[in-house]
Amino acid sequence: MKFKKEILIGIVMISVILISACVEEEEITPAVEEYRIKNEKLGIYVTPDVEENEIWPTTYSTALNKAKEGCFSTIWILVDWKDVEQKDGIYDWSVVDMRINKAREKDFDVGIRTLIITTGNDEKGNFVSELTIPPHVNQDMSSADFKQRTLKFYRELITRYEGKVKYIAIGNSVNDYFEHYPEQWEGFKIVYPEIVDALHNIDPTIIIMSDLNYGESFYSDKCKMQKYLDYFGSSNDDAFGFIFYFIDPVYYSDIKNFNKRTLSKVLDEMNQRTGDKKVYIIETAMFSKNPHTGEDWIELQSDYVKMLLRTALQKDFILGVSWFTLYDAKDLPFVPWDAKAGLGLFDANGNPKKAWEAWKVYAK
Incomplete structure (x- = not known):
């Protein structure tokens, strides 16, 4: 091409x-x-996720400083329920505390994506969609135990971080999960508005959003996506949260429509389908190399940064856009596939990519 x-x-x-x-x-x-970009709309997942770790080329504090250079305003943090509540009713918030406190010290806003579901790819690139809740919690979303313990977890979270967190997204690609486990959908629909109420009752200022995949299968299959748009569009939360990888075929070299005009068209249709409710693109990125062939995509990643910042953030219905992630992880056997797949703006040696230079220019 x-x-x-x-x-x-x-x-x-x-x-x-x-x-x-x-x-x-x-x-x-x-x-x-x-x-001219409004930098209050710019979010980033700052890797590393702890202060120091062998899989990352830098420290969390240094990465936060780099995020400042990129005009990001919001640090997004993934909080896995099962990691926080490893024992029944006993919560360990130490890592989350560190990440939130250091981000706030540097005047960032904070967004939390609470993972009660994990959806993505394993080390071999195979699709995975499963619950990521503590094993001592009933795995049936329609059960009284699931509802009670879920609400307790969210009350613990918001009580601890009241006034410290601007956004909370609930789920992680929940529509992907429910397509594989449709029997769980009815139970989730009952508990979701109660989660929102529990959070708003303690902190009315927090912006609560869903966590949905707006990927190719849901973009192209209007009926498949519509029930989720209908439900969350009329729910008591504040915004749609979308995982958006414009659009999945770019991962597999189908890039004939990879341009600003097509992106704008896709986003305009997203606006029409979501009605009056705002949208936060809580996760987006582009590979710097083809994950299947190893082909160099440095230029494509840079192109996507340019078209994203010149298109998505100019749409009034979009609350913000968050890039996944700042740094690539090192290519070690135990590292999750998506962490080392070249989505970062810096490589695994800590060197800036062309996309980072583009980001700094276009974000200003």
Whole structure:
């Protein structure tokens, strides 16, 4: 595939270089204001997730400093229920405390994605969708035990972090999970609004959102996605939270429509389908290498940063966009597949990628 590169310099008080490396040519207005990004919409998953760990090329504190350079305003943290409550009724928040406190010390907002479900790929790239709740909790979402313990977990969380967390997303790609385990859907629909009420009752200011996959199968199959849009669209939460990888075929080299115009069209349709409720794209990224062939995708990753910051954040219905992740992990056998798959803006040696340089330019 051949890419055309256009460089247009517009002077509006300052000189700005805007580079487009998309598949098709597009007209770019030179006005600076058209591309000025509101950095309060920019989120990032800061890896490493602890202060020091052999699988990461830097420390958590250093990574936070880098996030400042990238004009990010929100640090997103994954909180796995089963990791926090390893014993019945006993909670260990020490790692979460450290991450939240250090982020707040550097004046970041904080978003938490609470994982009661894990959906993604294992070390071999195979799809996995399963519950990630403590083993002592009844795994049936329609059970009284599940409801009681789930509400207790969320009350513990919000009581501890009241006033410290701006966003909470609930689930992790819950629609993917319920497509594989439809018998759990009715139970979740009952407990979800009670979780939202429990959080809002303690901290009315917090923004609570769902955690849904807006990937290819759900984008292309309107009926498949509609029941989730209907339910969460009318729920008592505050926003949709979408995992959005524009769109999954780019992972498998189907990149003929990988351009700003198509991205804008997909987002406009997302806006129409979600009605009046706002959307936070809680996870998005692009590989810097093809995960299946190893083909160099450094330029494609940089292209996606440019089109994302020039398109998604200009949509009024989008509350924010969060990139996954800041650093790649080292290629060690026990490291999860998606952590070392080249999604980071820095490589596993701590070197900035071209996408990072693009981010710094376009985020300002």
